[in-house]
Amino acid sequence: MNPKSRIKIKESNSRKIFRLFNALFLAVVCIIVVIPIWNVVVTSFAQDQDVMGGVYLLLPKSFTLKNYARVMNSGYMRGFWNSMFVAVSGTALAMAVTVPMGFALAQKKLIGRKIIMRIISITLVFDAGIMPFYILIKTLGLIDTRLSLILPFAVSTFNLIIVKNYMSSIPESLIESAKLDGCNDFMILIKIVLPLAVPILSAVMLFYFVSFWNRYTEAVMFINNSSRYTLQVMLRALVFQSDGSLGEGNAVYDNTKMAVMVLGMLPVLIIYPFVQKHFVSGLMLGGVKE
Amino acid sequence: MDKTRGSSKKFTSPGILKNIHRQKYLLLMLLPGLLWFVVFKYCTYAGLGLAFTNYGFKKSVDFVGMRNFIRLFKSVAFWTAFKNTMIISICNIIFYFPFPIIIALLINELRSLRMKRTVQFMIYIPYFFSWVVVGTIFVNLFSPSSGLVNQILKLLGQDSIYFMANPQWFRFVLIASYIWRQMGYGAVIYVATLSTVDPQLYEAASIDGCNKWKQVFYITLPSIKTTIITMLLLNLSHVLLIFEQIMVMYNASVYSVSDVLQTYTYREGILSGNIAYGTSISLFTGLVSFMLVMGTNWITKHFLEESVL
Numbered sequence: 001m002n003p004k005s006r007i008k009i010k011e012s013n014s015r016k017i018f019r020l021f022n023a024l025f026l027a028v029v030c031i032i033v034v035i036p037i038w039n040v041v042v043t044s045f046a047q048d049q050d051v052m053g054g055v056y057l058l059l060p061k062s063f064t065l066k067n068y069a070r071v072m073n074s075g076y077m078r079g080f081w082n083s084m085f086v087a088v089s090g091t092a093l094a095m096a097v098t099v100p101m102g103f104a105l106a107q108k109k110l111i112g113r114k115i116i117m118r119i120i121s122i123t124l125v126f127d128a129g130i131m132p133f134y135i136l137i138k139t140l141g142l143i144d145t146r147l148s149l150i151l152p153f154a155v156s157t158f159n160l161i162i163v164k165n166y167m168s169s170i171p172e173s174l175i176e177s178a179k180l181d182g183c184n185d186f187m188i189l190i191k192i193v194l195p196l197a198v199p200i201l202s203a204v205m206l207f208y209f210v211s212f213w214n215r216y217t218e219a220v221m222f223i224n225n226s227s228r229y230t231l232q233v234m235l236r237a238l239v240f241q242s243d244g245s246l247g248e249g250n251a252v253y254d255n256t257k258m259a260v261m262v263l264g265m266l267p268v269l270i271i272y273p274f275v276q277k278h279f280v281s282g283l284m285l286g287g288v289k290e
Numbered sequence: 291m292d293k294t295r296g297s298s299k300k301f302t303s304p305g306i307l308k309n310i311h312r313q314k315y316l317l318l319m320l321l322p323g324l325l326w327f328v329v330f331k332y333c334t335y336a337g338l339g340l341a342f343t344n345y346g347f348k349k350s351v352d353f354v355g356m357r358n359f360i361r362l363f364k365s366v367a368f369w370t371a372f373k374n375t376m377i378i379s380i381c382n383i384i385f386y387f388p389f390p391i392i393i394a395l396l397i398n399e400l401r402s403l404r405m406k407r408t409v410q411f412m413i414y415i416p417y418f419f420s421w422v423v424v425g426t427i428f429v430n431l432f433s434p435s436s437g438l439v440n441q442i443l444k445l446l447g448q449d450s451i452y453f454m455a456n457p458q459w460f461r462f463v464l465i466a467s468y469i470w471r472q473m474g475y476g477a478v479i480y481v482a483t484l485s486t487v488d489p490q491l492y493e494a495a496s497i498d499g500c501n502k503w504k505q506v507f508y509i510t511l512p513s514i515k516t517t518i519i520t521m522l523l524l525n526l527s528h529v530l531l532i533f534e535q536i537m538v539m540y541n542a543s544v545y546s547v548s549d550v551l552q553t554y555t556y557r558e559g560i561l562s563g564n565i566a567y568g569t570s571i572s573l574f575t576g577l578v579s580f581m582l583v584m585g586t587n588w589i590t591k592h593f594l595e596e597s598v599l
Contacts, residue, residue, distance in 0.1 A: 015502075022396050023405070029393065030412045033470070035438070036427045037415065056430070056438045101323030104316045111309055111317070116324065123331045125527045125583045129572030130552060131559045132337030136330070155326050185315035206418075214420030217534045221560060232422045236538055239426045254430075261426055268418045276411055 040265075044068070044258035051254045067259035076238075076260050079231035082146070083213055086230060087267070090150040090212035095205060097154050102163030103189045106170075123157050130221070137222055148222040149215060149230070156211065159204045166200040167193060199278035206275040210268055235264050341570035346563055358570035368571070371554035374547060379529040381465050387525060389469055390476025391518065395506065397477065398484045410481060413474030421471075425538040428467045429454060460544040464535065476521060483517040484510065519590050523583050530579045551575045 039057060047062040071077070104110055105117065133152070142148035170193060178188050194201070216232045223229060238257055310317065341358055345351045362368050393413070400406045416424065432439050432453035440450035453459045491509050500508065511518075533552035540548040551571060559568015 018502075019399070019401070022399050026393075026396055026400070026409050030409055033413050033416060033474070036431050036470075039430065039438075040427065053436075056433075056436050056441060097322050097326060100319030104320040107316055109313070110320070111306070111313055116320070119324075119327060119332075123327065124524070126335070126580045127528070127531060127576055128331075128334035128338055129531070129576050130533070130555055131565065131568040131572040132334035132340070134560055135337050135340065135565060135569070136334055152330050155323055155330075160323070185313075185319070189319070210418050214418075214422075216420055216422050217537050220537070221556070232420050235426070236422045239422075239429060240538070240541070254436075257426075261423060264423055265419060269415075272415065272418055273411075276414065 037265075040258050040261050043255050044262045046255045048253050048255065067255045070256055071259045071263060076231065076234055076263065078227065079229055079234040080263055082228055083231040084267070086146055086149045086215075087209050087212040090153060091205060091208045093150060094154050094156070094159075094208040094212075095201070098156075098160050098163055098204070098208075099194075099201065100189065101155070102160055103167050103193055104185075105160075105164045106167035107175075107185075108168075108172075120157055120160065130217075134221060143222055144225050144228070145222075146228060149212070149219055152218070153211065153215070156208065159207055163197070163200065163204055166197055170196055202275050203278045206271055209271065213267060231260075231264050235260055338569060338573045338576070340566050341573045343566050345569075346565040346567070354566075358567050359574070361567065362570050362574065367549070367554060370546070371549050371551050375530055375532065375550040375552075378461060378464060378532060378548075378550065381461065382468060382529055382532075383525065385465050386469050386472065387522065389473050390521075391480055391514075393473060393477040394480030394484060395510065397481050398510075406481070410474070410478050414478050415474065416471045417475040419471065421534045421538040424467055424471050425535070428463055428470075428539070432463060454539070455541065455543040457544050457547045460540070460547055464539065464548065467539070468535065479521070480514060480517060483514045487513045515594065519594070522590075523586060526586055527579055527583045530575055530582070 035058070042057045042060050043051060044067055045060060045063050045065070046057055047064050047066075050057065050061045105113060105120075107113075110116075137143060137148050137152065142151065174192055175188055178192050183191065214232060215230070216236065219230045219233050223233070238252065238260055340351075342353060342355060343351050344354045344357075397406055397409055400409070419427075431437050432451075434440055434450045434452040437453075439453070443450055451459055453463050487510065491513075492505055495505050495509055531552060532550055533556075536548055536550055536553055537556075540553070552575070555568050555571040555575070558564050558571065
């Protein structure tokens with residue numbers, strides 16, 4: 001055996017060991033991510049007596065739907081529907097504003113494109129903070145309305161740039177030839193660009209939905225009327241302030257709390273697997289400037 | 291007649307008008323979004339001017355110059371909030387920022403495409419949970435009686451720690467939960483960038499006798515440099531604005547280590563109604579953030595020859 005090939009064998013052995021440890025390490029990372037989520041789900045299906053002693057359930061001891069029945073008959077459902085209203089109408093509005101704007105900005109010939117991109121990208125690095133924002137919402141008379149959780153978040157600069165970048169990568173010849181066929185810009189967007197951009201648009205839609213569904217701070221700042229509370233606000237009150245509005249009047253057990261938690265994660269968990277496969281294709285960063 | 295037409299050509303330049311007419315649909319598509327930016331971004335910038343007034347309690351609004359800022363810089367609570375914000379931000383950058391890069395490099399070393407996908411799928415999940423959900427998960431995880439972490443500590447013969455109410459440990463919980471939630475998001479973006487690196491570069495390098503470590507430093511990291519810098523700048527732009535996570539997770543026993551600029555603003559400006567004073571804190575925070583980003587951009591431009599903004 002010549003020395004060269006021996007070295008090669010040795011190297012591949014160390015590579016094998018590295019690969020093994022690498023896979024093990026990533027498995028541990030995944031476990032650390034998944035275990036706490038699993039615990040929430042298991043606990044939400046557990047009987048009262050299984051959570052009373054204060055245990056961290058990893059294996060289901062019992063299975064009951066009673067906790068969900070309790071939650072369904074409580075005020076938390078109103079929070080759920082409030083959140084759903086905000087998230088669905090917010091996402092619809094956000095897409096209706098972001099997509100055409102992204103398309104327009106992707107057209108190199110657009111008048112004033114450079115200036116508009118400047119105006120937009122400044123908002124990525126300079127934020128006026130919560131006080132001017134609060135004053136604005138107050139001045140617009142949006143305090144205590146659901147609109148205050150929808151309108152101010154209709155555009156995310158980040159999502160806009162993702163859409164714009166993706167749409168700039170669509171070959172110009174496609175658009176030019178449609179133009180020669182007599183399509184105007186609206187028809188081009190709807191007939192040619194939208195079908196090509198489905199992957200990125202579904203990812204952006206998920207981002208918008210999640211951002212509306214999860215919003216907490218602004219809901220605390222702007223909504224005082226408890227009948228308009230979103231689920232996240234109610235969930236925070238339940239877990240961190242031991243709010244006792246879940247029926248019985250005495251202590252709310254962890255299993256019921258976790259059932260509310262599952263309610264708070266549910267829409268996202270349902271949509272995520274369908275959209276996830278599009279992420280890698282579309283989420284390339286960069287190209288903020290131009 | 292001809293003369294006047296000629297002069298009007300000069301002033302209104304019909305070329306542009308014609309262009310506007312040709313692009314009327316594009317401009318129409320742009321309009322709602324642009325209007326949104328003007329109202330919800332640029333009006334808030336204008337609102338920062340209130341920092342120099344006494345807006346809040348009285349009906350009349352008067353210009354008071356730097357009075358709010360003088361009060362701000364003399365306030366002990368402000369400096370505590372500033373210190374806490376800086377400590378948490380610096381810890382976030384040091385401990386969180388390299389994490390997604392390392393994870394992405396490791397994911398990139400996996401051979402099976404299915405394993406790559408599965409790992410990314412799982413670690414990305416927490417990013418879609420609200421801070422309320424993540425906060426609750428960490429309350430459960432770190433609970434002194436039933437939490438997994440304290441049960442492990444007990445097994446090791448240690449006393450249990452009430453992480454959520456212990457000022458010494460609370461910042462650790464903040465950083466840990468931040469990493470737990472955001473790690474996958476960053477990692478997925480880096481993995482996507484890594485997949486665009488030309489494999490021929492690695493082949494050429496290994497023929498030249500470059501080992502794996504050297505390949506990471508001479509090929510992989512330089513090819514994702516732009517993404518790293520973009521992520522760093524985006525991180526820096528909101529690191530001082532940390533708010534929701536704290537609002538959800540903090541409680542009276544850890545105010546001393548977790549009251550940050552934004553929570554201080556919220557308390558002073560909105561809860562106490564001292565709007566002008568609150569605005570001056572917002573302006574201060576915004577300017578420091580802006581300088582942080584611009585400074586970093588300047589540094590990366592000069593030393594790494596890479597400018598993102």
